[in-house]
Amino acid sequence: MPGSLSLVLNLSRLWAWLACVMALQAQAQLISLPSSGIALARLEILADAAPGLTLEQVQSGQGGQFMPHTSLRVSNTTWHRAVWLRIHLAALPSALSPQAPPAPPAFAPAILALPTPYLDAARLYTPGAQKDAPWSVQQAGDFLEPHTWAQRGFHPKFSLPPLNDPAWQGSRELVVYLQLDHFAPVSFDVELANAAQALDRDLLSLLIYSIGLGMILLAAMLTASMAWTHRDPIYAWYSVYAICAALGCASHAGIAQNVLWPVGGYWPGTAALCFILLCALCQVQFSLAVNSERFARHGLRYFAHAISLLCLLLAICFAIFTAYWQAFYFATLPLLASAMALSIWLIVIGLKSGHRLAAAWLVSYVPLFLTIVVALLEGIGILPSGYWPYNLVIYLAIVEVLILGLALQWFSSERHGEVERRKALATVDPLTGFVSGQAFDKQLAHDWNISRRQGRPLAVAYVQLQTRANSDQHLQQLLTRSVRILRSATSAQDVVARLDGSLLAVLIHDVPTGDDLNQRLSRIVALGLMPDASDRLVSVLQYRIVVTTNRQFNKPVQELDAQMRAMLAEPSGWGSKPIRYIDHTQQSRINPYVLDSIALEEKWDAAFQQESRGAAQNDSSLR
CATH class of the missing domain: 3.30.70.270 (Reverse transcriptase/Diguanylate cyclase domain)
Structure with missing residues (x-):
């Protein structure tokens, strides 16, 4: 009874804390944030540009002509090419009056954000204070170390000159250039917001990620202890799967590059693929462990081991030979599809065999499987981006791992309860009730x-x-x-x-x-x-x-x-x-x-x- 009461009290404190966080978030949404006084007037694009162009060459038209672009979503469908954007910023009418401009009001700083993962390198060029002054450059992206970014965060963000900056030169309009060098086809959004809104969104995302990843790691530690206690491979594979899923989500969200490995280069963009392959390996082995009695000596078991070995080798290649990620990427797609399809097949077999664990497993894994496939196809331009937010994969992964962890706890009473009863019968003399x-x-x-x-x-x-x-x-x-x-x-x-x-x-x-x-x-x-x-x-x-x-x-x-x-x-x-x-x-x-x-x-x-x-x-x- 005291243990149950303590559990209820701890859960009550957790729900109370979450309610306070949600209330603060709702209050933050109700507060009207100050405007930056800047709006996005026009957007022009120079797609399929050579990656080595300079700003002077682009301004002189050597790289091609800018074309009007009516959408805030920008797509580049070719490999080894760059994208240039000419962004026209305009001061809002409330910011500057055409008759007698007052003293510049206290507007919030403006931010140009690219809320898309795995952007290799992005640079924003803003004009100087004088007409002939050199342009200022801000940079961010996976190829750069996080401490060199214009603004620290999960994704590239750049500061725009405020209205009282000399770069505006008393004009209503300001032109800035955005250069994106990305190795593969990519689609990304261009967002204009004030710094308070960007910080609010980052903090909310960090809160959600922290709670979800913390619960995943807690489930991994609990199942690891159960694997050690019961010597059961099911819990061992789930524990490894949960850890790899947490690292994959952290890599996809951009947390890992800022916290775990603050480096630049290919690894920040390929880390998620490495951990996805390890997750696929663990899923296949987990599926075999659940159906171990059915496939003790079956050809499907050897096929699953072969798929797992290939996933492991390819994950090691992503971690070591990062510069050749393009070749590994195309090998990853069929291998992941095979591993995930095999896992779903084994889940269905377990469901037909009467495993209660398989039902919860199937419901949570299939949506995650479809989301990962679409995200991978979007990453190389086979499918256009924008079907759903990029962080939907993270949310589904967190839900899938937690549902599977809860199902494992229910499964434990059924699986190991019988084992413990058999052990008790083997260690007790049936006549006297004493130890054997x-x-x-x-x-x-x-x-x-x-x-x-x-x-x-x-x-x-x-x-x-x-x-x-x-x-x-x-x-x-x-x-x-x-x-x-x-x-x-x-x-x-x-x-x-x-x-x-x-x-x-x-x-x-x-x-x-x-x-x-x-x-x-x-x-x-x-x-x-x-x-x-x-x-x-x-x-x-x-x-x-x-x-x-x-x-x-x-x-x-x-x-x-x-x-x-x-x-x-x-x-x-x-x-x-x-x-x-x-x-x-x-x-x-x-x-x-x-x-x-x-x-x-x-x-x-x-x-x-x-x-x-x-x-x-x-x-x-x-x-």
Whole structure:
């Protein structure tokens, strides 16, 4: 109950925090942001230009003629070519009056943004303060290190001269040039906004990405711990898949280049492809792990391994040989299509086989698959851009990974609940309910080593039922009665096991050798000697007990079982006392490794009388 209450409280705090964030965001939207006083008047484009043109050559017309462009979306459909834009900015009527221009008001700075990922290099040219002054250049893009960008952010952004800047020279219109050098065909939007709006959008995107990626990494850590606990490849592959998906989303959003690898070149543009290939690999292996019993020896399994190996090799090529990404890109398209189609096929097979996990998996994965395919086709110009926002892939990936993680948690109770039940049945004796002999041996070896390292006392007692049984049914009755006796005489931390037949074993923790241990063992004997009216054939139970401790037994623990059984099998040397000790630290007349029973006679008599009185009081409860 306290754990459930804590979970409810933590979830309540999370929802309260999210509600506060949404309220602040709504309040920010209601506040009217100051205008920049600048509008986009006209747009002219010089497409399919040579990549090495300078601004002077473009202005003189050597690279070609600018053509009017009526849309804010610009497309370049050729490879290894550049795009130039001549952008005409105009002052709003409220900003400058034609009669008597007042003092320049406090307008917000204007921003020219290109909210599109994977732009190689973009440069904005703005005129100087004087007519013949050199033009100022701002640059941004994946080929440049983030600290050299005109403005730090997820995508290229450039500052425009404010209305009070000398570049306007008292005019209503200002012409700036935008150069985009991009290796592959590309489509991008041109947006004009003030700095406050751009910052507001970046912060909102960062908040959404941070929450989503944080939840993905949390799910990855939880499933990694479950994979280690259960030794289950399903959770291991999901954990790797979630980490690769988080890195792929961070690369696609532009977060990775600013935080994880602040470098320029080809890698910022190819990192997402590398992680998409690794995600496809993990998806295929995850699918095989879910259907492992069905495809144990099947040709489809080898085909899936081959696809996974190719995905791994191609991802390594993207990471190492980044300059040849174009060749790898065209190899990626059919390979990804094959891997994703194979994953969907395996999902459908799992769904037909009755896997509950497959239903949630199919619902979340198919939309993501279609979105990734369209995004890849847009990236090389096969499909025109603009079907949906570029960050839709990120949102769908976050939703898919989280839904799959939740489905894994539901699947865990079904999958590992049965496994744990089988393990419990394998480690428990069905007749007595005690630990089985095999499980006791493992527990003994584990506790024996730990107790010796920590210097804590540990005693091992073998309890042999000496009372003869007339039949198997009678033996079960005697063992049932012995179960009640041992449960009454041992504590909760002691381990009780049935080794075989009528031989029981007790692992006693933190009980020092001497009176305390003697009292524990004598209690077992005393309770057995108490008459039981429910058993008409045998009124009392007689036991023989051999006991040793980790301080008295100085041989390997593997030899303990043989010595304990050999001691129980000796017909002589027991005398009148049913308890014998194995002590390698002392010598005795009876056995060089066994304490003489006569030496324990005084302590035994006192302990036996005390336990007999206590057992008489609890006789009714034992029945």
